[in-house]
Amino acid sequence: MEVLSTFLNGKNLESLASNFIPYYKMVTNTCSGLLPEDTLNWIQSALKEGRLEEVASRIQEILAASENAPLNIAVTGESGSGKSTFINALRGIGHEEKDSANTGVIETTMKATPYGHPKYPNVKLWDLPGIGTPDFHPETYLNQVQFDQYDFFIILSASRFTANDVKLVQEIKARKKKFYFVRTMVDTDLYNERKSKPKSFSKERILQKVRDYCLQNLHFEGMSEAQVFLVSNFDVSDYDFPKLEETLLEDLPAHKRHILLLALPDASEAAIERKKAALREKIWLKALKNGVLAAIPLAGFIINDLDTLDKCLKDYRKVFGVDDASLLQVAQKLERPVEEIKATMKSLDLTALIKEKTTVEKLLKLAEGFFSANGGIQGAVFHFGKTYYLHLHFLDVVADDAKILFRKILGGPF
Ligand SMILES: Nc1nc2c(ncn2[C@@H]2O[C@H](COP(=O)(O)OP(=O)(O)O)[C@@H](O)[C@H]2O)c(=O)[nH]1
Ligand SMILES: [Mg+2]
Structure with missing residues (x-):
C-alpha cells in the first residue's frame, strides 16, 4: 500500500515505477499472480514514462480477462x-x-453434455460419452466430441485403466493437450478391505496397492510415465483430490487459473487460503488502477458508498460459500437450524463490520500513517485508502467465516 500512497501524495512516478514490481511480488507471494513477467516489465516502463491511462486500461483488461x-x-x-x-x-x-449431472444412469448418448458451474458459468465441465466399446477409435471419438474446445482432459476409472484409455490419451498427447488419470471410488476399496481383513487393514497400504496396480496397468498398455490421482467423489477433502486441484491449477495459464481457483469447492483450508490470496491480488490491482486513474485529472474515483460496499461484501460471501443460500444448504445437510450457523458468522452484518469501533480505528490509523507521509491528506486519497483497507478487511472476515463453516462441515463443534 505504501507504494500507492507515496505515489498519490507526491505523484512520484519514478518511485511508483521502481517499487511496482517488488510490491507486486510481495502481494502475490502466496499465489502465482495474474501478471506475467513481460506485462510487469511493460507496466513498469509505462509508469516511468507517465503513460497512466495505458497502465489503467491494461490492468482493467487483465482483470476482465x-x-x-x-x-x-x-x-x-x-x-x-x-x-x-x-x-x-x-x-x-x-x-x-x-441441474446436477444425473448419476447412476446408463449412458445412451454419444454426445458430450456440458454442465456449467453454478457460480461461474464460464467454467464448464463436459460429460463425455464412455469409451467402452472394443472397436474404439480415439481419432473419431475426439473429433466427435470436438476435442479442440477443451482446456484439458480428465480420464476416470473405477478399477483400472484400459487399452482404450491409453489409446485416447496418446491421441490427446499428440494434439498437445493435457490429461489426468483419476482413479475414483477409493473409499469403496478401503471399505471392502476393512470388511474382509479387519485385523491387517492399513489405509496407506491399500491406497499404495491401488496406485501401483493402476500404474502397472498403464505401463503394460504402453504409458510408462503417468501420474494417477486416487479420489472419492464423495469426499473431495481427502485422498488425492486436493493434490489433483493443485496440479490442475499449476498447469493452467494465469488467467484461466484464476477462474478455476474461484470455482473449485472450498474443501480445505488451503483452498480457502488460495482464494483469499487471489482476491487480495485483485484488490491491490484495482486499487493501483484507481490510484493511477486518480492522478489523471477528472478521472472517476473509487466509489465508497454503502450500496457498493454491501455489494462487495455479498460478492465475497458468495465466492467463499457463506452467502445466505449456501448457509441454508449447509444447515439442511447438517440438520441444524440455520440461525445457529449464522450466529457463528461475522460477515453477515455490513453495518456492524464498518461500525466496529476497533476496526474503523485501526483502518483510520493505518490510512493516516500511510497517507500523511508527504504532508496533508487529500480527501479523495484518504477515502481511497480507507476503501482499500475495508475491502481487505471484508476479505479476511469472510475467509475466516468460510474456515469456521468448513470445520463445522467436517464435524467440528457448534
Ligand atoms: N463409493 C463411491 N461411489 C461412487 C463414486 N463415484 C461415483 N460413485 C457411484 O457410482 C455410480 C456411477 O457413478 P456415475 O457418476 O453415474 O458414473 P458415470 O456413468 O461415469 O457418469 C453411482 O451410483 C455413484 O453414486 C466414488 O468416488 N465413491
Ligand atoms: Mg453419467
Whole structure:
C-alpha cells in the first residue's frame, strides 16, 4: 500500500515505477499472480514514462480477462466410472439438486453434455460419452466430441485403466493437450478391505496397492510415465483430490487459473487460503488502477458508498460459500437450524463490520500513517485508502467465516 500512497501524495512516478514490481511480488507471494513477467516489465516502463491511462486500461483488461476466461474441462471414462458424480463434486453441488449431472444412469448418448458451474458459468465441465466399446477409435471419438474446445482432459476409472484409455490419451498427447488419470471410488476399496481383513487393514497400504496396480496397468498398455490421482467423489477433502486441484491449477495459464481457483469447492483450508490470496491480488490491482486513474485529472474515483460496499461484501460471501443460500444448504445437510450457523458468522452484518469501533480505528490509523507521509491528506486519497483497507478487511472476515463453516462441515463443534 505504501507504494500507492507515496505515489498519490507526491505523484512520484519514478518511485511508483521502481517499487511496482517488488510490491507486486510481495502481494502475490502466496499465489502465482495474474501478471506475467513481460506485462510487469511493460507496466513498469509505462509508469516511468507517465503513460497512466495505458497502465489503467491494461490492468482493467487483465482483470476482465481473468473474470471472463472460458474454461472447458472434459471428463471421460467408461460408463459407471463416476463421471457424473465427479462433475457434481467439482461444481460443488449435491447429486440430488436440480441441474446436477444425473448419476447412476446408463449412458445412451454419444454426445458430450456440458454442465456449467453454478457460480461461474464460464467454467464448464463436459460429460463425455464412455469409451467402452472394443472397436474404439480415439481419432473419431475426439473429433466427435470436438476435442479442440477443451482446456484439458480428465480420464476416470473405477478399477483400472484400459487399452482404450491409453489409446485416447496418446491421441490427446499428440494434439498437445493435457490429461489426468483419476482413479475414483477409493473409499469403496478401503471399505471392502476393512470388511474382509479387519485385523491387517492399513489405509496407506491399500491406497499404495491401488496406485501401483493402476500404474502397472498403464505401463503394460504402453504409458510408462503417468501420474494417477486416487479420489472419492464423495469426499473431495481427502485422498488425492486436493493434490489433483493443485496440479490442475499449476498447469493452467494465469488467467484461466484464476477462474478455476474461484470455482473449485472450498474443501480445505488451503483452498480457502488460495482464494483469499487471489482476491487480495485483485484488490491491490484495482486499487493501483484507481490510484493511477486518480492522478489523471477528472478521472472517476473509487466509489465508497454503502450500496457498493454491501455489494462487495455479498460478492465475497458468495465466492467463499457463506452467502445466505449456501448457509441454508449447509444447515439442511447438517440438520441444524440455520440461525445457529449464522450466529457463528461475522460477515453477515455490513453495518456492524464498518461500525466496529476497533476496526474503523485501526483502518483510520493505518490510512493516516500511510497517507500523511508527504504532508496533508487529500480527501479523495484518504477515502481511497480507507476503501482499500475495508475491502481487505471484508476479505479476511469472510475467509475466516468460510474456515469456521468448513470445520463445522467436517464435524467440528457448534
Ligand atoms: N463409493 C463411491 N461411489 C461412487 C463414486 N463415484 C461415483 N460413485 C457411484 O457410482 C455410480 C456411477 O457413478 P456415475 O457418476 O453415474 O458414473 P458415470 O456413468 O461415469 O457418469 C453411482 O451410483 C455413484 O453414486 C466414488 O468416488 N465413491
Ligand atoms: Mg453419467
